[in-house]
Amino acid sequence: MAFTTKATIATFGGKLLKLAHKSATTGTDMNVNVFFPGGASETKKAPVLYYLSGLTCSPENCSEKGFLQATAARHGIAVVYPDTSPRGLDLPQEHDSWDFGEAASFYLDAGEATPYGKNYKMETYLTEELPKLLLSEFPALDGTRQSITGHSMGGHGALTLYLRHPGRYRSVSAFAPISNPSRCPWGQKAFKGYLGPADLEITPESASDSTIPEAWKSHDATELVKKWTGDKDLKMLIDVGTGDNFYINKQLLPENLEAAIKEAGLTGATVRYQKDYDHSYYFISTFGQDHVDHAAKYLLA
Amino acid sequence: MAFTTKATIATFGGKLLKLAHKSATTGTDMNVNVFFPGGASETKKAPVLYYLSGLTCSPENCSEKGFLQATAARHGIAVVYPDTSPRGLDLPQEHDSWDFGEAASFYLDAGEATPYGKNYKMETYLTEELPKLLLSEFPALDGTRQSITGHSMGGHGALTLYLRHPGRYRSVSAFAPISNPSRCPWGQKAFKGYLGPADLEITPESASDSTIPEAWKSHDATELVKKWTGDKDLKMLIDVGTGDNFYINKQLLPENLEAAIKEAGLTGATVRYQKDYDHSYYFISTFGQDHVDHAAKYLLA
Numbered sequence: 001m002a003f004t005t006k007a008t009i010a011t012f013g014g015k016l017l018k019l020a021h022k023s024a025t026t027g028t029d030m031n032v033n034v035f036f037p038g039g040a041s042e043t044k045k046a047p048v049l050y051y052l053s054g055l056t057c058s059p060e061n062c063s064e065k066g067f068l069q070a071t072a073a074r075h076g077i078a079v080v081y082p083d084t085s086p087r088g089l090d091l092p093q094e095h096d097s098w099d100f101g102e103a104a105s106f107y108l109d110a111g112e113a114t115p116y117g118k119n120y121k122m123e124t125y126l127t128e129e130l131p132k133l134l135l136s137e138f139p140a141l142d143g144t145r146q147s148i149t150g151h152s153m154g155g156h157g158a159l160t161l162y163l164r165h166p167g168r169y170r171s172v173s174a175f176a177p178i179s180n181p182s183r184c185p186w187g188q189k190a191f192k193g194y195l196g197p198a199d200l201e202i203t204p205e206s207a208s209d210s211t212i213p214e215a216w217k218s219h220d221a222t223e224l225v226k227k228w229t230g231d232k233d234l235k236m237l238i239d240v241g242t243g244d245n246f247y248i249n250k251q252l253l254p255e256n257l258e259a260a261i262k263e264a265g266l267t268g269a270t271v272r273y274q275k276d277y278d279h280s281y282y283f284i285s286t287f288g289q290d291h292v293d294h295a296a297k298y299l300l301a
Numbered sequence: 302m303a304f305t306t307k308a309t310i311a312t313f314g315g316k317l318l319k320l321a322h323k324s325a326t327t328g329t330d331m332n333v334n335v336f337f338p339g340g341a342s343e344t345k346k347a348p349v350l351y352y353l354s355g356l357t358c359s360p361e362n363c364s365e366k367g368f369l370q371a372t373a374a375r376h377g378i379a380v381v382y383p384d385t386s387p388r389g390l391d392l393p394q395e396h397d398s399w400d401f402g403e404a405a406s407f408y409l410d411a412g413e414a415t416p417y418g419k420n421y422k423m424e425t426y427l428t429e430e431l432p433k434l435l436l437s438e439f440p441a442l443d444g445t446r447q448s449i450t451g452h453s454m455g456g457h458g459a460l461t462l463y464l465r466h467p468g469r470y471r472s473v474s475a476f477a478p479i480s481n482p483s484r485c486p487w488g489q490k491a492f493k494g495y496l497g498p499a500d501l502e503i504t505p506e507s508a509s510d511s512t513i514p515e516a517w518k519s520h521d522a523t524e525l526v527k528k529w530t531g532d533k534d535l536k537m538l539i540d541v542g543t544g545d546n547f548y549i550n551k552q553l554l555p556e557n558l559e560a561a562i563k564e565a566g567l568t569g570a571t572v573r574y575q576k577d578y579d580h581s582y583y584f585i586s587t588f589g590q591d592h593v594d595h596a597a598k599y600l601l602a
């Protein structure tokens with residue numbers, strides 16, 4: 001048994017398992033919650049929607065407050081809530097701020113040369129080790145039908161994992177995603193620390209195509225769509241609240257992603273600006289049904 | 302303005318206000334959250350559903366995790382989330398345990414002779430002062446159409462306020478309510494402290510009709526239905542999870558309430574035992590839709 005079950009909770013006609021396991025990829029214990037819809041079994045497998053959470057979060061936040069289970073149960077879809085970073089380490093600067101280090105992995109594999117390279121391999125963990133372990137232990141999950149969504153930093157994670165692994169996920173959506181991290185303070189701080197170079201000084205104002213390192217561009221949704229060679233139909237849904245202070249303060253920059261999608265001649269991407277909504281789970285829970293419906297359209301096709 | 306607005310949050314097409322005000326009844330500041338469905342106005346007033354929360358809770362728990370708003374928005378119903386007790390006091394034993402004192406008021410008016418009599422006047426606060434202030438400040442609320450629900454201690458509160466004030470609420474429901482507090486440890490501890498006599502020694506085993514003080518019976522749903530003279534159709538919905546440890550350990554005793562309702566020849570009460578569900582908001586959120594639909598049936602009739 002790869003996983004230790006810390007709790008089994010009946011909810012929306014199915015069950016939520018709180019799981020822990022030792023990850024060979026990160027070299028740490030990892031937590032993950034999984035919602036199984038009622039009736040899922042080895043002979044009636046459930047497709048899987050991954051939800052990546054935002055800065056400071058754990059698998060609990062969306063499990064408790066996102067309300068995704070209500071709609072997932074209706075569609076017979078499983079939802080996987082991974083953690084936002086490895087835990088229990090003591091790396092340089094890992095615990096100095098809430099927007100870098102623990103609970104702020106940005107869902108990438110940190111550069112080997114950085115202090116984070118050995119453990120912060122979240123992309124490999126999320127796209128290889130975790131699905132493999134889940135599918136091996138839970139035959140009710142269907143590894144051939146997966147989609148991904150996420151919030152804020154997790155919206156960035158969902159968009160970039162989707163765009164970096166064409167064909168792995170059937171659709172993508174995001175709530176208030178960090179859409180152009182190379183050009184916002186959160187993303188620049190993270191990319192500098194996780195991808196280097198450590199001595200690079202770059203600001204949102206000075207960021208331009210020529211100053212942004214290629215390593216950063218390869219983890220930036222706005223840059224990735226410029227080079228996208230997959231299906232022109234992006235199967236992408238994004239919601240952003242106009243009352244979201246992080247949107248107002250240009251940490252999210254969905255307008256840059258929208259412009260890049262248009263410029264690249266891609267279709268099937270809907271970006272909605274929801275009047276007055278903020279960055280919280282009050283926003284996510286309101287539009288969660290739409291995002292699960294969006295995934296269901298492709299997972300159940 | 303009776304209320305200070307601490308936050309205005311867009312959610313489910315309406316808005317959640319986090320309010321604070323000085324209560325003349327409790328002599329303290331009080332917090333209350335109110336969800337206004339979209340489109341409610343002075344000329345299109347919204348009926349009101351009160352939700353009373355459980356031990357240790359605040360107005361936030363159900364606002365964030367209960368998802369009553371999803372269904373209330375659909376029906377055009379407002380939801381009021383009061384606090385679970387006065388705050389900021391320092392009464393004897395008020396902060397010694399999580400099941401008595403602060404955040405554990407049991408929604409009654411404490412006896413004048415007890416140390417709690419001056420401030421813990423929650424029944425008066427909830428049935429008189431709070432509705433009056435809300436209706437006066439928010440003309441979009443319809444004071445002629447009110448229902449009540451709650452969880453655990455708040456389920457006790459909903460049932461007893463409904464049964465003690467015939468006609469005030471159009472319907473009642475409860476999630477895992479403390480249904481016979483005179484005969485369970487939580488209720489006995491609370492009633493002893495709030496209603497006295499302070500030297501009374503009573504245990505669940507020794508509790509009988511003759512040993513239970515009349516003051517306790519008057520705040521006990523199971524006792525109140527025995528003397529109920531209102532409409533025989535109780536318009537009551539109760540859900541209890543069979544995996545709820547507090548149910549298993551006989552803190553809730555819904556079976557006693559059921560038996561008393563049957564014995565009294567009353568109708569219109571549905572008590573459902575939900576297989577494997579626990580005491581948490583995973584349970585409440587699952588059946589929240591049913592409870593708001595139940596209230597809507599009477600509020601919109």
